[in-house]
Amino acid sequence: MGFNFQHNTSLKAFNTFGLDVKTAVFCEVDNLQTLKQALSETDQTQMMFLGGGSNVLFCNDYNGLVIHNNIKGKQIIAETDNDIILKAYSGEIWHDLVMYCVDQGWGGIENMSLIPGTLGAAPMQNIGAYGVELEQVFVELEALNLQTFELETFNREQCQFAYRESVFKRQLKGKYFIYSVSIKLSKQPKINVAYGDILTVLNSKGIDPSNATIKDVSDAVIAIRSEKLPDPKVLGNSGSFFKNPTVTVEQFNALQSQYPTIKGFPQANGVKIPAAWLIEQAGWKGKQVGQTGSHAKQALVIVNYGHATGPEIYQHALNVIESVYAQFGVKLEPEVNLIQSVSNS
Ligand code: EPU
Numbered sequence: 561m562g563f564n565f566q567h568n569t570s571l572k573a574f575n576t577f578g579l580d581v582k583t584a585v586f587c588e589v590d591n592l593q594t595l596k597q598a599l600s601e602t603d604q605t606q607m608m609f610l611g612g613g614s615n616v617l618f619c620n621d622y623n624g625l626v627i628h629n630n631i632k633g634k635q636i637i638a639e640t641d642n643d644i645i646l647k648a649y650s651g652e653i654w655h656d657l658v659m660y661c662v663d664q665g666w667g668g669i670e671n672m673s674l675i676p677g678t679l680g681a682a683p684m685q686n687i688g689a690y691g692v693e694l695e696q697v698f699v700e701l702e703a704l705n706l707q708t709f710e711l712e713t714f715n716r717e718q719c720q721f722a723y724r725e726s727v728f729k730r731q732l733k734g735k736y737f738i739y740s741v742s743i744k745l746s747k748q749p750k751i752n753v754a755y756g757d758i759l760t761v762l763n764s765k766g767i768d769p770s771n772a773t774i775k776d777v778s779d780a781v782i783a784i785r786s787e788k789l790p791d792p793k794v795l796g797n798s799g800s801f802f803k804n805p806t807v808t809v810e811q812f813n814a815l816q817s818q819y820p821t822i823k824g825f826p827q828a829n830g831v832k833i834p835a836a837w838l839i840e841q842a843g844w845k846g847k848q849v850g851q852t853g854s855h856a857k858q859a860l861v862i863v864n865y866g867h868a869t870g871p872e873i874y875q876h877a878l879n880v881i882e883s884v885y886a887q888f889g890v891k892l893e894p895e896v897n898l899i900q901s902v903s904n905s
Contacts, residue, residue, distance in 0.1 A: 563587065563601045565625070574628060575613035576676055577864050577873065578796030583622040590630045590651070592739060596709055598627060604706060608899065609737055611651065611678030615685065615798055616897045617877075619870045623901045629680055629737075634660070637742060645699055647742040650680025654687070662778045667749020668697040670778040671758075674785045676792065676799065680738040684728050685895070686721040690781050691755040695721035697743040703728075703736035711739060723832075724803050724895055751777050757784050788858045796864030797855065801877060802839075802892040806830040815888060835884075835892055836860040842883045852876045874898065 569586035572578060585602075589595040599607075606624030610616070634648035634657070644666060648657055658673050671692040681687070682694050683701055695716060702711045720727040728736060753759050753769050761780035762769050790797050807815070812824050812831035819841070824831040839845060839859040846856035851868035853876065855861035862873060862880075881892045 563598050565598075565601075569626075571610075571613070571618060571622070571626065574610055574626070575616055575618060576792035576796060576798050577617060577868070577870075578792065579618055579864065579868070579870050579873075581618040581621050581870055583624070583626040585625040586628070587625070588628040588630050590632070592631070592704070592711075595627070595631070595704070595737065598625075599706065599709070609680075611681045612653065612676055614676035614792070615681060615895070616899055617798065617870060617873055617894075619874045619898055619900045621901065622899060629678060631739070642748055643744055643746055645742055645744050647740055648679055649740050650678060650738045652679040653677075654679055654682055658778065661745055662774055665749070665774070666745035666747060667751070667774040668692075668743065668745040669694075670749075670774040671752055671755070671781055673778040673781045679741050683719055683721075683726055683738060683741055685724045686719075686726050688724070690758055690784070691752050693721070693723075694743075695719075697745060699742040699744050701738055701742065702740045703738050706735055706737060712736070749774050753777065789861060790855060790857075790863055795855075796866075796868070797861050798896045800835075800860040800895050801862040802835045802860055802880075803895045804832050804835045805838075805890050805892060806832045807890060811889070815890075833890065834860075838884045838888055838890060838892070839880055842880070842887050844880055844883070849876055849879075854880065 566586045569583055570580055571583055572580045587598050589598055602625050609627050609629055611629050629651040631649045631651040634646060634652060636644050637647045638645040654677050655674055657679060658669050662670050671690040672687060675687050675689060687694050698716050700713055700715050702713055705712055751772050751774060758777060758780045759769060761783055762772055762776060767776050789799060806827055806829060808830050816822050823834055823837060836859040839854055844854040845859040847853050848865060850872055851865045852873045853863060855863050862876060877894060884890060884892050
C-alpha cells in the first residue's frame, strides 16, 4: 500500500514567516514506523523535514517532499533526589515542554521560554536565549540514520555544539532525522538571571532575585520576548534572522575607535558583536521595504507585513548583509535555514 502523500500543498501554515509557498509533495508523520515508510517511498535527494517552521525561509516553491514532524510524547527516564532526565520526542513544541517543566518545578530551560519551534530543531542549532543554551541541559539524542534506517545515539560531545551550531548543521547535514532528545533538569533549581534584562523585569515587579523561582524567570523572559519579538501569528517572522558575528580583537578595537558606542562580548575566538546594533546603525531598524523590512523593536528580526514573497525577504536579507559589510567590514550570516529549491524543469 502506498503512503498517503499530498501534492502541490501550501506551506503557509507551516512556516512562521507565513509565506504562501507550495511544496510538490507533503506528508505528516506521527511515529517512527510511518516516517520510515514515507522515507522508503521517496527520493531522498529532494526532501526536507519541517518542525515548527520557525527557522526557515522558503526562497521559492519547494520542488520535493516536505515531511512534517508530529512525533510527540515524553517520559522520565532517570530520577534522583536532585535531578531528572526527561526524554521527549522531536515533534513536541519546545515552549510547551518548557511550560510543562516549569510547572513541575524542574529547572534548567526556563530562560528559553517562548522560543518557537519543535524540540527536534533545538539541538540542530543549539538554541539559546537569556544566558542559557540547550547544550547546558543536553544529555543525548536519538537520530534516525537516513541511509540505514537505524536509530543512533549521540552524546553531547558527538553533537559538536557551538553558538547556534551542531554537527547536524555541518558534517551530518541531511543525513539524520532527530527522533528524541533527553535533557537533565534540576529538582532544586538555581536560577540564572545573569542576563541584565531579566533582572530589570524582576526588579520592576518587586521580586528579589535571590528569592525568584523558575516560574518568575520564565514569566520575565516571556515578558521581554513578547515586548521585543513580534508574534508570528500577527507579523510573520522567524526570530533572529542573522547570527551575532564574532570578529577578531584587532577588528573590534578598530571598530570601537570609530564607533565608541559599539558593544562587544569577549569570546574564546574573538569578540561577539550584536548584529542588531550593526543593522540599526546601517539604518535598517524599522524600515519597511515593500512587504518586508527589519523590525522596529529588534533589528535582528525580518518581518513579513502580510504579502511578502520568499524572494522579496531573501533580497532584503542580502541588502542588509551588503550594507552592514560596506559600513563595518563585518559579514553577517543568516541564522535561519535558507531553502532554495532547484527546479526539475
Ligand atoms: N541591539 C541594538 N538594536 C536592536 C536590538 C538590540 O542595538 O534593535 C543591541 C543592544 O545593544 C542589545 C544587544 O543588541 O544590548 C543584544 O540584544 P538582545 O538582548 O535583544 O539580544 P540579541 O543578541 O539581539 C540574541 C539571540 C536571541 C535571544 C536573545 C536573548 C541570536 C542571533 N539571537 O539576540 O535569539 O532571544 O539574544 O538571549 O543570538 C533567535 O535566535 O531567534 C533569538 C530570538
